[in-house]
Amino acid sequence: MSAERPIDAAAIYDHLRSRETLFVFGQSAGKTDALYPVLFRAIADDDYLFDLSCEAQPGQLAGLMLLSAVHYLVLNNPEEPLADYYGSVRPDPRLPGDVVPIFTAFCHAHEDEIIRLLRSRTLQTTSTSRAMGILLSLDHVAKQIGEPFSIVEIGCSAGLLTLFDHYRYDFGNGEILDTDDAPFTVVGKFVGKVPQRPKTFPRIRRRIGLDLAPLDPQDPDVRNWVVAQTIADWPAEVANLRAALEYRADIPIEVVKGDALETLPSLLDEIEGPVCVYHSQCLYQWPAEARASFDELLRRRGRERTIHRIGIEMVGDALSSGGATNPLPMEILHTIYSGAGERERLLGRVGGLKDGSMEWTG
Incomplete structure (x- = not known):
């Protein structure tokens, strides 16, 4: 661990x-x-x-x-x-x-x-740059879990990252992963070795977002609030975020409103086949007791069926110090819960507010 x-x-x-x-x-x-x-x-x-x-x-x-x-x-x-x-x-x-x-x-x-x-109102920040970490992580999961598989995003906000496989990815070394009608390009900013580009997007059977207060991207006022939560002098991210929100407004996804600790158990009961639960810059807002309950929920359910989890979260005192002492304050963790126990692997690290840089260890 x-x-x-x-x-x-x-x-x-x-x-x-x-x-x-x-x-x-x-x-x-x-x-x-x-x-x-x-x-x-x-x-x-x-x-x-x-x-x-x-x-x-x-x-x-x-x-x-x-x-x-x-x-x-x-x-x-x-x-x-x-x-x-x-x-x-x-x-x-x-x-x-x-x-x-x-x-x-x-x-x-x-x-x-x-x-x-x-x-x-509340902070429900999202960033199109996060999609690169989601893509690489779910590609890693796909190689172990089998395809197609279902995904459940905890704290989905406007649901932009549940559509990670609808975007164009530029790995910065001439490698591109593209899809038809991609609304924008996610540009990777890698520290060290550039990861191998996935051959294809993982095949998703069912995609579900969970959020206490889901945002409706069809509402122009909601779109402006989401954009307002990004840094104002990042024009490229602002442009990508607007494009993603307008695209998402035309793409319905399955969103469940409520506390994930209450809504996730019944969802896991009804989801057939392999499943991966993921969250990105979300759990730091949860009290310690809620995070512990979430861990125990997945651990308990993992005794009945294998559950994969991707967490991209700040660690230590990264948030309280603004990440000033750590240029890559977030860890990308892959955890597998199964009857054999719990296994965890560090897949990489991600930058904070500065530039979204990523170190991928895979």
């Missing part, structure tokens, strides 16, 4: 609501002269902005919620002066050297709207 695991959720929230960690966390968002590091420092330094961020619901990452709420309003109000600093809105955004007073003025002017968003 891996020596490190995500720290307790309550500790994470305490960290992310502290000024010190907001500053450090901002360092992982990109270059120090990029927009979000400047705004993270501003939230940490300014009493008004810091207190405003703490209007976020308990259990939510306050600084990220404030930046997401403001980004959402900027996307909906592109005529605002603040929009000139957002690469998601302007093709040639202004440098953020003088953005703080404009950002603060925007927050004052839109305070009621921001508080409404902070008190009513």
Whole structure:
């Protein structure tokens, strides 16, 4: 078993609501002269902005919620002066050297709207770059589990990663894995050896997403909220995310609303054939007791049938330190639960907010 695991959720929230960690966390968002590091420092330094961020619901990452709420309003109000600093809105955004007073003025002017968003919405971040890790992991599983097999994504948000086999993949070395009508290209950023390109996409029998509050990508407002949760000066990711959401709006998938600890058991009862459960940057938000219950659920069910699990999650204190001391703070773990016991293998590591780099060990 891996020596490190995500720290307790309550500790994470305490960290992310502290000024010190907001500053450090901002360092992982990109270059120090990029927009979000400047705004993270501003939230940490300014009493008004810091207190405003703490209007976020308990259990939510306050600084990220404030930046997401403001980004959402900027996307909906592109005529605002603040929009000139957002690469998601302007093709040639202004440098953020003088953005703080404009950002603060925007927050004052839109305070009621921001508080409404902070008190009513939650972070359900997703990223098209995560699809590369899902592809490689499920290709690895397919070689052991047999095809076709069913997949269940825990914390599916808008369900973009359940359609991992609908996208085009560029491995950065001339190798491409393509599919008809792919809405965008996922570009791999590999540290060390580039993994071997899968010959084909794994064949999926049934794909199911589980989420406490599934997002409907057919709603333009929902699509804007999802986009607002990505970093504003990553125009390529913003463009991919929009394309993925518009594509997903036309592709129905099976989504089950509710707590995975309550909905997963009955799903496992009805799914026929091989199955893989996976999650990506999700379980760090769960309390330690819930994570332990999830482990035990899969362990118990594994005594009755073989269950494969892919987890792509932050480890140790990666989130509380913003990943500043670890450029690849997430592990990709493959766990097999069966009558023979529990086996776990490290498949690779993934970067945090900075650039989505991946080290694949397979």
